[in-house]
Amino acid sequence: MEERREAERRRGEEMRPPPPEWLLQHGLHRTNVDAVHTGECWAAAKSRRRRPVTRQQAIEALRQQVPACVHRRPDTTLGILD
Template sequence: MRPPPPEWLIQHGLSRMNVDAVHTEECWTAAASGRCRPATRQQAIEALRRQVPACVHCRPDTALGILD
């Protein structure tokens, strides 16, 4: 039995050290990039607080209730 899909994804750049964006599990751009890793809710919130951009398509900042 497979574990449930992660609710949040963090997209890394070509270097694993660079974090490019935060996505929701349903984001089509995250699936297309192939550079996303699963993240917990807390990791997604922390990334957004550290100024990692939220995906403009799936808007994880809105889903998490973090708005500027």
């Protein structure tokens, strides 16, 4: 029984999609974007109001003055600095 559970756990981990590289965090209304995060950001992981985006979408959001997360600095990673 224990071996079966372990095999199922491993299979689940293998089938899990990779985390997104970039995330947008939105406010209470989905059209209000609050921040751009990297996919591994712990602050974004806590939020339920986030969605994965492409690299280009993250760049565009930063160019439109959406704040970059202060913890992982996606603006620096993407090469977009003030």
